[in-house]
Amino acid sequence: MKKVYTGKDIQDMIQQGTCLDTIAAGSVLTPSAKDEIREHKKGNTGYGVNPPTVASPAAPATSETQRLPDLPAGVPTVPPTPIVPSLEYKWTPGADASTPEDIQRFFYSPEIQTLKEQMAHIAHKMWNRNMVDGNGGNITVRVGDNLVLCTPTMRSKGELKPDEIALVDLDGNQKAGWRKRTSEANTHLAIMKVQPKAKSVIHGHPPYSTAFAVAGIEPPTCLCSEAEVFTGAIRLVDYHTPGSKEICDAVSKVAKDNPAILLANHGVMTWGTDAEDSYWKMENMETACQTIWVASQLNGGKMKTIPSDKMQEIFKIRQSIGMDDPREGMKECELCDNDDFRPGTVCEITPSPIQQETPLNLDAEAIVKALTDEIVAKMS
Ligand SMILES: [Zn+2]
Structure with a gap:
């Protein structure tokens, strides 16, 4: 041997x-x-x-331990308890800087300088990932009860410097910074006013998601588990002029419960606990839209949805990371309705154990399906 x-x-x-x-x-x-x-x-x-x-x-x-090198300086001798990284900025409620001098001190404090650098870094990532074009796209980070950091207008996100970030209040009044704030900040602020968890909002024009927005189609749900966990259902907001009161009202209504939204004939918006979290959601949304588009070219456009009982498990994961889902409690076709993407298609139900124990419901579903098939056949 x-x-x-x-x-x-x-x-x-x-x-x-x-x-x-x-x-x-x-x-x-x-x-x-x-x-x-x-x-x-x-x-x-x-x-x-x-x-x-x-x-x-x-x-x-x-012994084996004799082979190990000495610990580098500053490394603890006992492994620490692992932690989940968080970049969320936490302020003291009711203690916003208010005088012009205090606002300047706050605006140039080390903590805020770090956030400005992070925002510029995210802006560069957006530009490198083709999520923005021209001077498009913007980023906001909430840093107080009534204070929000905001990217400036008329600047490419590929060139943005940390010292160009501005500071505004929740009504959009500029409080600090030498560059004028973006006019689209109002839409971000409208989301922050109705959803306290939205500590950062990002807007961009990533091509696949924006294509769905331009086509006026919400991407089908229950297909990509990563996006289902981090963005939930991607919802569409009707077109209104960017920066107008109408778009602020329409966006805040939909974005309150949905952190990833499409802006019809325009682009997308995502929110999260910090700029990186919001950016990740935009990546998740764009990848999901691209994947769905490619998948729609395969197998005659047929795609397999995640079974509804497995979707309930995804909702539990979302809850564990602090994200509720407005779809909790929905069942079968109501939950994974892809009719908007392929008009005329009929949702195929994956039977759950509960359904198998109640044949009456299955009979009812079968009748509905047969009737729908007949109507669709007559229409076409
Ligand atoms: Zn835009």
């Missing part, structure tokens, strides 16, 4: 000063063993690219 050498075997041989030429021809070397031999030949004695600082080839190791 051929002898098998692992990376550990090779390390031991090197440590004990055993010549590697003693490995018999025809022996089996695992990938890690090959790596160790390669590194040894390059002069890195048996420890990959990080050779030990104290090494005596003849000194046998007495």
